[in-house]
Amino acid sequence: MIRMTDIHEAPPEPASIGAEQIEYLEQLARIRLSGEEKERTARDLSKILDYIEMLGELDTEGVDPLSHPVTTEPVFREDKAVNDDRRDAMLRNAPEHKDGCFKVPKTVE
Amino acid sequence: MKDENILNMTALEVARAIRSGDITSPQATEAVLSAIEEKDGELNGYIRVFGDRAIARASEVQKQIERGALDYPLAGVPYAIKDNICTEGIPTTCGSKMLENFIPPYSATVVHDLERAGAVSVGKLNLDEFCMGSTSETSFFGPVKNPWDTTRVPGGSSGGAAASVAARMSFYAYGSDTGGSIRQPCSYCGVSGIKPTYGSVSRFGLIAYASSLDQIGPIGRDMLDCAAALNQIIGKDPADQTTIDTVPIDLSAASEFSGKGLRIGVPEDFFAEGIDPEVEAAVRKAVHVFSELGASVTSFRLPIARYAIPTYYIIACAEACSNLSRYDGIKYGYRSQNAKSLSDIYVMSRSEGFGLEVKRRIMLGNYVLSSGFYDAYYKKALQSKALIRKAFDEAFVKYDLILGPTAPSTAPRIGESLSDPLRMYLSDVYTVLPNIVGLPSASIPCGFDRNNMPVGLQMIGPYRSEQTMVGAACLFQRSTAYHLRFPEKRGEDA
């Protein structure tokens, strides 16, 4: 389900990344940083975000966001099932597979 | 012909020599392979070298050429390709532990194009991990060294590609450019390179860093080689719906390009604080060459350039964090041996499989996309992008080409940039602009600093203006000799 209200919330806090934010970002990114990496990343990200904040001064009132600058005629693929069964090739790089499936530790929703 | 003489030829010269029977493709390939053997131990430009495989391919191509079945302009000439471009059945690592053992079951569209054109691949080139870096130091397979001075970086992320061409370990190469990844290493290594108009070259099989910015392009010893190399890979691809129709560059027209009537704009903002005075001097001198060749040169202001870096890093990191979320240790790539639960597989595989710079950019991307921040960062960056587009549209009413420095300095020493990522990001200040809005851009050598390190001149043109850009670059290279110098001949005058 998509809700617009999930997206437009309060404007960001002044950029200074603390331990709590790093933890949240680690969770979002599924990456765990070592103690030293954590500190460094917090410091680097704060510095970078400070710099990026500069964009705030740019007057963008009434400017439409541009996602695709080089547009072309709309292109489509025709609805044809052309692919062969390539299951084995697709599984060949898998760290673990079983019965023609990618294998993961037991996961219940 | 001696290996050394072969190695000193341009790609187009090698192709002509093969066609005329003076040399064979296997001979040219052997020459390149022995150069790699000799130099790459130190330079580390290649992640993988195809020895026998390359020779076998060269022999096959040679037969086809002799049969008259292959008459592409670069048929039989050995080239190398950045290791973020997928090659079926051959490991494609992206410079990462994450993909150390990944063997794609498909090839990139450009790889198919090159096979058709009779190109001979000698290997896969080193790069910053997932192209995230401006120095080629973040590779899991070790840093690449600059052939002009092995204590310095070759630039990045296509550092292996630029170094291989500069060191005569390949006749031409393909890299990819997301924010300067072709042009900046070209500048640091004294070679030529093109980042084409977004959509000219298929991205199918190019392992994504930032999809709206990534573009594959050629690196060569001169611009004519680059143009010939670019012609081999352009065109609309049904597998990449962002590709556009593109006209090949007319090489003979480019060789006869005249500077008369060419309108050149030089943004004064590109010479603001932070630029190395020697770089500024070399670039201004190069611009002057154009006015002597009959072009009109005008200074103008491009104030939006100030916002290039923040705009670029928001867009690039946001897209990167999404593009790199597929590396989860389930379908392919690194899986941590210690992982017990599903959550472990994600977290441990990603934490152990990615290097620090990649993690940093993923974190930054997650930050700008996270709930509540979208408007302030990503949407703002897309608005800034719209304003950048507008500024260039206006500039290109007055100018056919925009010239300036490729990078604010020459190649820094190894290790200098890693300690200060923001400083490294800022070194992309001139090159990111064309990527943000998809414009074509090139870098050609235009001088040397007091340490004898090369300086690059950046050209930016309107959409699909590669013909003009290549023409102007060829004109410059017909009038100067910076591009003819290479590491072994250091000290001789250009």
Add this chain to the structure above:
Amino acid sequence: MANFETVMGIEVHVELSTKSKIFCGCSARFGDEANAHVCEGCAGMPGTLPTLNRRVVEYAVRAGLALNCEISRFSRFDRKSYFYPDLPASYQVTQLYHPICKNGHLDIVADGKTKRIGINRIHIEEDAGKLVHDDWDDCSLVDYNRCSVPLIEIVSEPDFRSADEVVAYLEKLKATLQYLGVSDCKMQEGSMRADINLSVRPVGSEKFGVRTEMKNMASLKSIARAIAGETRRHIDAIESGETLIQETRRWDDNKGFSFAMRNKENAKDYKYFPDPNLMPVIVEEEYIREIRASLPELPEEKKARYIREFGLPEYDADILTGSRYLVAVFERAADICKNPKEASNWVMTELLKLLNDAQMQPEDMKFSPDSLGTILNMLTEGKINRAVAKKTFAEVFESDVDPVDYVRKNGLMQVSDTGSIEPVIREVLDANRKAVSEYLAGNEKSIQFLIGQSMKALRGKGDPQVVRDLLIKGLDERKG
């Protein structure tokens, strides 16, 4: 309970019946071996790119027009990110910011009243893969066959107040989408899935209560039970002063209770942003006009026409038009036998009974569309009698036999020539003296028994009228 009102909105996911997936050339067919329809693209391999299937846009626009939506001239794809093994790229392509259809509605009839249900939006997205749990090996196995199969998500306004309304809406929606040919809408196979957003508030209150979203209902009956169960849970919580939390819950139809889902469904941060690999979809007015012109007659128009042209009762017309598969059988039969009323009666009685006995949905019918009409023609022409017609239709329904062949091979042609029937009648009268004398004594009902015996002797093929006439004639002869 009387003091509370249930407020519901529905999100319906419908798999489009395209041949290939939304972004690659893999088959979208259901039910094949695991990972048989997987390529580097839908397996999320590095460097792969999506290529948009033209038909997906067409089907979404068709659905939008049939559901009275505005079609967006500009729509675009966004990525929704979460980590789960069913999602190989770790993001799902969907349309958050610029959905293809907006602001539609669908009129339903529930509790005898017509009600207009608002449709907030319809957007295109891709389906995810499937996890099968392997208890033996204590692992889960991931199958990407469904991954990247095209979906549309139809999001209603919170306009529902009862389970009856919800069921009526889903039935109407299903019928409409099936008419359009955009989906087969099989709930059991997961090609139509409804998630219910439900909250409860005191009657008269303007403010919405805390909303929960329920998933995992595999039938309309299970949806009705889930609504009752969840409403009860909300009311209990409100009355006992417990706090409800906004969350996604999984309905367990066996336990009759919903359970909070733990992982991906309740991740808050989906990091939406526009997919840079997909160009915006620009829809021209001309294209919308073409699709509008190609829309089939929809249930409402059809129902009105059946009543007007064929004189069918409203109830029958309503049932018939409730499924395009019933419509198909009815219209073909009516066309062949030129007797819509008779065709309608057969569908309403025989066919519905057969479906019910077999526990089947109309979309599961497999027989040739011409068969019913052929049977009805044989019936009117007197080639078979009604009992044989029913029996033949049951065979057709069961195993798609050719009705003419079936009747011939089994010798079921009606016998109506007096020459073949008379000797049989004589035997029956001789063998059933008791019934004959009762009849002759004035008990006229006995003739039914004699008719039955005669038909039995004729192995069901006798023309009932002829049999009756000859019996009366024979009985009359025995009077004297």
